[in-house]
Amino acid sequence: MRPPQEARSLLLPATQGCTYNKCNFCYISRGYTFMSMRPDEFEAQAAAYKPYFPSTTRVYLTGSNPFALSTRKLKEYIAILRKYYPDFGRVSLQARIDDIARKTDEELRELKELGLSHLYIGTENGDEEVLKLMNKGHTASDTVTQLRRLDETGYGYTCFYVLGLGGKGNGIRSALNTAAMFNSVNPERITTTGMTLFEASPVADMARKGEFVEASEREKIEELRAFLNALKIDVFYDGVHYLNPLNYRFRNSDASAKTRVLTDIDDILASHTDAELELMVNRRQMTSL
Ligand code: SF4
Numbered sequence: 001m002r003p004p005q006e007a008r009s010l011l012l013p014a015t016q017g018c019t020y021n022k023c024n025f026c027y028i029s030r031g032y033t034f035m036s037m038r039p040d041e042f043e044a045q046a047a048a049y050k051p052y053f054p055s056t057t058r059v060y061l062t063g064s065n066p067f068a069l070s071t072r073k074l075k076e077y078i079a080i081l082r083k084y085y086p087d088f089g090r091v092s093l094q095a096r097i098d099d100i101a102r103k104t105d106e107e108l109r110e111l112k113e114l115g116l117s118h119l120y121i122g123t124e125n126g127d128e129e130v131l132k133l134m135n136k137g138h139t140a141s142d143t144v145t146q147l148r149r150l151d152e153t154g155y156g157y158t159c160f161y162v163l164g165l166g167g168k169g170n171g172i173r174s175a176l177n178t179a180a181m182f183n184s185v186n187p188e189r190i191t192t193t194g195m196t197l198f199e200a201s202p203v204a205d206m207a208r209k210g211e212f213v214e215a216s217e218r219e220k221i222e223e224l225r226a227f228l229n230a231l232k233i234d235v236f237y238d239g240v241h242y243l244n245p246l247n248y249r250f251r252n253s254d255a256s257a258k259t260r261v262l263t264d265i266d267d268i269l270a271s272h273t274d275a276e277l278e279l280m281v282n283r284r285q286m287t288s289l
Pocket residue numbers: 018019020021022023026027028029064065096122
């Protein structure tokens with residue numbers, strides 16, 4: 001697994017599994033013990049790909065949250081990468097909010113200076129109730145605290161926001177609280193995806209028991225509209241993801257691009273019935289992340 005933006009990067013396995021593994025909407029790491037590559041295993045991979053990637057390549061370390069690894073281990077990986085790709089563009093990886101919290105400012109600065117300069121973070125939503133419902137393991141207030149630390153230590157970071165995560169009736173509240181959360185920090189990019197009930201995730205059981213009611217595609221699109229409308233910071237919005245109900249990408253400070261997108265969303269909402277929107281997105285055909 002890798003974010004769409006890392007399609008051209010050198011992808012190197014660093015970890016398997018997730019240290020948390022309890023988010024109700026997620027199934028990807030269930031059943032996998034969290035493990036990390038030994039430095040010699042990591043080095044063997046880095047060496048094997050050397051003929052195929054330039055020394056300036058960007059590197060993406062795969063795994064659900066490799067930023068949970070100790071600073072010592074991450075530094076070992078980076079040293080190996082410097083040996084084979086001396087001018088690498090940057091190293092990036094996935095991080096949970098509590099992984100960031102466990103690192104001191106000094107550790108964050110040190111890793112950033114060594115080239116680990118971009119994090120992909122499953123912030124998911126800015127609404128406290130929704131985060132609790134999905135058992136995310138951190139609050140929106142924790143998110144703001146930790147992202148501010150990244151701002152202060154000079155990291156670039158991409159945040160993920162899942163439209164429809166709160167279920168039916170909670171889209172607009174999620175949108176406004178998520179926009180407010182991001183408006184108080186400085187992400188480089190925000191990527192949205194759309195809530196999909198995958199059979200292997202706990203939320204599918206919650207839905208069967210009536211504890212979660214899925215939002216319609218119309219509500220997800222209305223949530224996206226309300227979110228974009230309330231988002232004020234200068235950030236790149238990159239909604240190109242197959243789980244999204246609609247795909248757009250633009251710089252949020254580009255007023256004319258944003259107006260075009262909001263008008264387009266209005267047109268789509270006005271010109272399609274609920275049944276047509278469900279059919280267009282066709283979420284039941286999405287069987288895996
Ligand atoms: S969403 Fe991320 S943090 Fe949550 S269980 Fe899945 S991999 Fe772990």
